[in-house]
Structures are given as structure tokens and as C-alpha cells.
Amino acid sequence: MTESEDLEAELAVGTDAFTDRGAGSSVAVVGAGAVGATAAYELAREGADVTLxxxxxxxSGASGRAAGICYDAFADPLDADLAGESIERFRALSGEDTFPFVECPYVWLAREGDDERVDAVRAGVERMQEHGIVALQADGDALADRFPSLRTDDIAVAGIAGAAGYTDPARYTACLAAAASGAxxxxxxxxxxxxRSDPARIVVDGEEREFDAxxxxxxxxxxxxxxxxxISIAMKPYxxxxxxxDADLAEPMCYDATGDFYVRPHAEGILAGNGTEEREADPDGYDRDADSTFSTDLIERVSHRFxxxxxxxxxxxxxxxxxxxDRDPLVxxxxxxxxxxxxxxxxxIMRAPAIGARIAEELLGGDGIDAYDPTRFDGDEAFDVTEGMTFTFEE
Ligand SMILES: Cc1cc2nc3c(=O)[nH]c(=O)nc-3n(C[C@H](O)[C@H](O)[C@H](O)COP(=O)(O)OP(=O)(O)OC[C@H]3O[C@@H](n4cnc5c(N)ncnc54)[C@H](O)[C@@H]3O)c2cc1C
Incomplete structure (x- = not known):
């Protein structure tokens, strides 16, 4: 069976499995990114009448601009479960006719002298192992044996995650939107x-449209x-x-926590990033081009590591x-x-397949994810923006 046949089979199973809860409910999903497209697909296959x-x-949002790194190396068990579930979905649905998912080990590391992050990497790997994540702790020498392309003489400790890989986030999203349409x-x-709220409805070109959800x-x-x-929510875009x-790198994907950047293999060489601005951005007015010094600075850091x-x-x-x-999502x-x-x-991206499925389930009457309950905040909290990856290996 080809991968696209797999996906069609998947759709057919979903169609057969219409539930009383889902069939006939009308749902508007606002936003065709990885999360919205996945939720729309999951809702449609349960028989809901979905408009995305x-x-x-x-x-056209973040999902078309993302790096597509995926791993289940989270110290928190819920994060790890959802990421693991997502990787299973990426593996099952990826293929030539759908979207790529390339298996690739993920290494995260802290350098000599960076004691806080060294301790965090060690503690994070221990926690992952406690709840069954395939994660290994390695020193510089062990890392050099396994990944000769990496400079390791300044590395104090690293974690290596086995369940990891990268996708093309735009293709994943386009595929899920097409699958939603197919369903x-x-x-x-x-x-x-x-x-408009209470009850929620949407307005398009000045015309109100009503939905069950x-x-x-x-x-x-x-x-x-x-x-x-x-309605206020405790979220800030950044x-x-x-x-x-252009470069030659087959593996690994790497997050240098001390150097504050990530890099992964890419069809044209490498994809690297970070350059986080730790302040709230204007989603309509932010600069979509990289800063003038960003590339030179990042390439210097990547060259140090490779x-x-x-x-x-x-x-x-x-x-x-x-x-x-609290750096947990609002879902x-x-x-x-x-x-x-x-x-x-x-x-x-790395959580979209599982989050899309869970939110669809909740919309159709199932349980939500308590830890991600969006009402755990009032919405008017003052808080600082802190980047995401820094904390994947911490508690
Ligand atoms: C440079 C970069 C690298 C990243 N790397 C990774 C990575 O390696 N791994 C990873 O897991 N994540 C990564 N991310 C994060 C990831 O991109 C996002 O977490 C994810 O794409 C969020 O998906 P979403 O569907 O929630 O939002 P989006 O993809 O932003 O989708 C939201 C959609 O809503 C639409 N929309 C907005 N307002 C309206 C409206 N009023 N009416 C209708 N539609 C509207 C937008 O046009 C957009 O298409 C990265 C992000 C960036 C920017």
C-alpha cells in the first residue's frame, strides 16, 4: 500500500466511525495552520460539518515558516506523550504523496562552564528515562564517536533522543487541509x-454565521x-x-543550549535558527525578514559546532x-x-497531530487536557516572553 493509500484508508476508517457526537455538528475552525488543519481533519472524519x-x-502563518524539528524529548510526561503520539502520526502518514518525515537523532547539549544548563540537561534526561522516553546521556567523547561532524571538545554533557526527525511543516499542513477537504x-x-462571543459565532464580510462550536x-x-x-487570553506572540x-550534513539535529541555536539537515543543506526576540510582537506589523546581522552571527555559531x-x-x-x-499551551x-x-x-509543529486530535475530541464532547485548560489564567497576567526550546529539557 502506498502512503497516500494509507491516508485514504485512514479517511475511510474515519468516515465509517461517525459518532453520534460528531455527526452533524457544525464547527468553524479559524486558522489553517498545522493545528487548525489537523483539528479540521479530525473533526471532519468524525462526521462534523467543518468549515476551515x-x-x-x-x-500562511507560522506553519509555513517553521523548521519542522520533531522530538519526544520532554521532561514533562504529558508533553512527552503528546509529542510521542505526534511522531507516530508523522511516521504513519508521511510519504512521497503526502509530506516528508525524515528520522534523525536529536542532540541537545550544554558546554563546559555553563553549570546551570549542564545540570538541567542531566536532570532532564533522568526524568525522561524515568517515564520511558528513549533518551541517552553522553559526554563529549561519546558524542564524537557517534557524530563525527560535531565539535565536542567544549561539550560537558548532551542528551540524545531516538524518537526524532524533521518534516516539511508547510507540506504537512497542506496535506492535512487536503485530507480535511477529502473528509x-x-x-x-x-x-x-x-x-462574536456568547454564543460564539463568526463574522465574514460583515455577515454573521452561526456554528455549534x-x-x-x-x-x-x-x-x-x-x-x-x-475575551482576554494569556498569550503573547513573539x-x-x-x-x-548550503552545506553538507546528514545528522544529527542539534540544539546547542549554551550557544542558543538549533540546526537540522535540509534538502538544500542545513536549516538553523533562533534569534528569538523576547518581547511581544505585533502580528500584523512584525518584520518578516531576518535582521541584517542575524545570518552572519548564526552561521558563525553553527560553524563552531560543525x-x-x-x-x-x-x-x-x-x-x-x-x-x-507557564510555557504550556492554551488548548x-x-x-x-x-x-x-x-x-x-x-x-x-511537533505537537500538532496530537493536539489537533485532542481538541477535536473535546469539541465533540470528550475530555480536554486539564493542564492546558485556557481558563487557568485570567488573561490579564503580566509575564515575560521566554523562548521555547530552552526549556524542553528542563522541568
Ligand atoms: C522560524 C520558526 C521556526 C519554528 N520551528 C519549529 C520547529 O522546528 N518545530 C516545531 O514544532 N515548531 C516550530 N515552530 C513553531 C511552529 O511554527 C508553530 O508552533 C506552529 O506552526 C503553530 O501552528 P498554528 O496552527 O497554531 O498557527 P499558524 O501556523 O500561525 O496558523 C494560524 C493561521 O491562522 C490564520 N489566521 C490568523 N488570523 C485569522 C483570522 N482573523 N481569520 C482567519 N484566519 C486567520 C493565519 O493566516 C494562519 O495561517 C517554528 C516557528 C517559526 C516561526
């Missing part, structure tokens, strides 16, 4: 949506879309940057991630028939 809206095209969803792109998965715009309806450079490589810049860009006060019911999914701290 996007103000631009499918994957009966209507996709309306170039359609900016406003929300509304899910707002509008990425960096989610806070603004909900604020227009009088700007991050990435680049593609000394044999030569890295010629192909392109660089910026996009938005979304932060919350679930806000009020009556209004739901939200945002706040993924730079890790929304």
Missing part, C-alpha cells in the same frame, strides 16, 4: 474572520481575534528567525511563535461553544 477559514492561504470539510482561504487556532493572531470579541544555508562545514547563506526569514505565562474550552488552541512556545 484562513485570512491568507493554507500554512468533507469546506476550506475558505483569503477569508479573514472576526469572532468555534475553534480559534489563529496562531500569532489568536489573542487579537479573541480580544475583538471581548518573533523568531531562521535560515537555510567545524568541517562551509555554510553559504541561501535565505533567512522571521516568523511568530506564541508564549504563555480547550474558553466559554460555552468557544474553543482555543495556541501558545505552543515554538513547538507547535
Amino acid at each position: 477559514y484562513d485570512r491568507g492561504t493554507v500554512a 468533507g470539510a469546506t476550506i475558505e482561504t483569503e477569508t479573514p474572520v472576526a469572532i 468555534v475553534l480559534v487556532a489563529a496562531g500569532g493572531h489568536t489573542k487579537r481575534v479573541l480580544a475583538d470579541a471581548g 518573533r523568531v528567525q531562521a535560515l537555510v544555508a 567545524p568541517a562545514g562551509s555554510f553559504d547563506l541561501e535565505r533567512a526569514w522571521a516568523g511568530l511563535c506564541t508564549a504563555t505565562p 480547550g474550552k474558553l466559554e460555552s461553544n468557544l474553543y482555543v488552541a495556541t501558545g505552543f512556545q515554538g513547538e507547535g
Whole structure:
């Protein structure tokens, strides 16, 4: 069976499995990014009457600008479970006719002298092992044996995750939106949506449309879309940057916590990033181009870690991630028939398959994820933006 046949089979199973809860419910999903497209697919295959809206095209937000690194190396068991479930979905659905998922080990490391991060890497790996994640602790010598391309003489400790790989986030999202359409969803792109609350409904071109439920998965715009309806959420969009450079790297994917950057193999060489601005960004006005010094600075840091490589810049860009006060996402019911999914701290692609499935389940009457309950905050909390990956290996 080809991968696309697998996906069709998957759709057929879903169609056969219409539930009383799902069949006939009308749902508006606002935002055709990885999360919204996955939720729309999961809802449609349960028999819901789904309309997926996007103000631009499918994957025109963060999902079209992301690096696509995926791993289950989280110290928190819930994060690890959801990421593990997502990797299983990436593996099952990826293929030539759908989207790529390339298995690749993920290494995260701290340098000699960076005691705080060295301790955090050690403690994080121990916690992962306690709850069954395939994660190994390695020193510089062990790392050099396993990954000869890495400079290791300044590394104090590293973690290596086995369940990891990378996808093309734009292709994943396009595939899930197409699968949602195949399962009966209507996709309306170039359609900016406003929300009205209590009960939730949407407004398109000044005309109100009613649905049994509304899910707002509008990425960096989610806070603004909900604020227009009088609802505050504790989320701030923030700007991050990435680049593609010509180079030769097969493995590993690497997060240098002390050097504050990540890098992964890419069809054109490498994809590297970070350049996080730790302040709230304007989702309509942020600069989509990378800063002038970003690429030179990052390539210097990448060259330090991969000394044999030569890295010629192909392109660089910026996009938005979304932060919350406790760095956990906001996923679930806000009020009556209004739901939200945002706040993924730079890790929304690697969680999208599981989060899309869980929020769809909740919309159709199932249990939500308590720890991600969006009402755990009032919405007016003061908090600082802190980047996502820094904390994947910490508690
Ligand atoms: C440079 C970069 C690198 C990243 N690397 C990784 C990575 O390696 N791994 C990882 O897991 N994550 C990564 N991320 C984070 C990841 O991109 C996000 O967490 C994820 O894409 C969020 O998906 P989403 O569906 O919630 O939002 P989005 O993809 O932003 O989708 C939201 C959609 O809503 C639409 N929208 C907004 N307002 C409205 C409206 N009023 N009406 C209708 N539609 C609207 C937008 O047009 C957009 O298409 C990275 C992000 C960036 C920017």
C-alpha cells in the first residue's frame, strides 16, 4: 500500500466511525495552520460539518515558516506523550504523496562552564528515562564517536533522543487541509474572520454565521481575534528567525543550549535558527525578514559546532511563535461553544497531530487536557516572553 493509500484508508476508517457526537455538528475552525488543519481533519472524519477559514492561504502563518524539528524529548510526561503520539502520526502518514518525515537523532547539549544548563540537561534526561522516553546521556567523547561532524571538545554533557526527525511543516499542513477537504470539510482561504462571543459565532464580510462550536487556532493572531470579541487570553506572540544555508550534513539535529541555536539537515543543506526576540510582537506589523546581522552571527555559531562545514547563506526569514505565562499551551474550552488552541512556545509543529486530535475530541464532547485548560489564567497576567526550546529539557 502506498502512503497516500494509507491516508485514504485512514479517511475511510474515519468516515465509517461517525459518532453520534460528531455527526452533524457544525464547527468553524479559524486558522489553517498545522493545528487548525489537523483539528479540521479530525473533526471532519468524525462526521462534523467543518468549515476551515484562513485570512491568507493554507500554512500562511507560522506553519509555513517553521523548521519542522520533531522530538519526544520532554521532561514533562504529558508533553512527552503528546509529542510521542505526534511522531507516530508523522511516521504513519508521511510519504512521497503526502509530506516528508525524515528520522534523525536529536542532540541537545550544554558546554563546559555553563553549570546551570549542564545540570538541567542531566536532570532532564533522568526524568525522561524515568517515564520511558528513549533518551541517552553522553559526554563529549561519546558524542564524537557517534557524530563525527560535531565539535565536542567544549561539550560537558548532551542528551540524545531516538524518537526524532524533521518534516516539511508547510507540506504537512497542506496535506492535512487536503485530507480535511477529502473528509468533507469546506476550506475558505483569503477569508479573514472576526469572532462574536456568547454564543460564539463568526463574522465574514460583515455577515454573521452561526456554528455549534468555534475553534480559534489563529496562531500569532489568536489573542487579537479573541480580544475583538471581548475575551482576554494569556498569550503573547513573539518573533523568531531562521535560515537555510548550503552545506553538507546528514545528522544529527542539534540544539546547542549554551550557544542558543538549533540546526537540522535540509534538502538544500542545513536549516538553523533562533534569534528569538523576547518581547511581544505585533502580528500584523512584525518584520518578516531576518535582521541584517542575524545570518552572519548564526552561521558563525553553527560553524563552531560543525567545524568541517562551509555554510553559504541561501535565505533567512522571521516568523511568530506564541508564549504563555507557564510555557504550556492554551488548548480547550474558553466559554460555552468557544474553543482555543495556541501558545505552543515554538513547538507547535511537533505537537500538532496530537493536539489537533485532542481538541477535536473535546469539541465533540470528550475530555480536554486539564493542564492546558485556557481558563487557568485570567488573561490579564503580566509575564515575560521566554523562548521555547530552552526549556524542553528542563522541568
Ligand atoms: C522560524 C520558526 C521556526 C519554528 N520551528 C519549529 C520547529 O522546528 N518545530 C516545531 O514544532 N515548531 C516550530 N515552530 C513553531 C511552529 O511554527 C508553530 O508552533 C506552529 O506552526 C503553530 O501552528 P498554528 O496552527 O497554531 O498557527 P499558524 O501556523 O500561525 O496558523 C494560524 C493561521 O491562522 C490564520 N489566521 C490568523 N488570523 C485569522 C483570522 N482573523 N481569520 C482567519 N484566519 C486567520 C493565519 O493566516 C494562519 O495561517 C517554528 C516557528 C517559526 C516561526
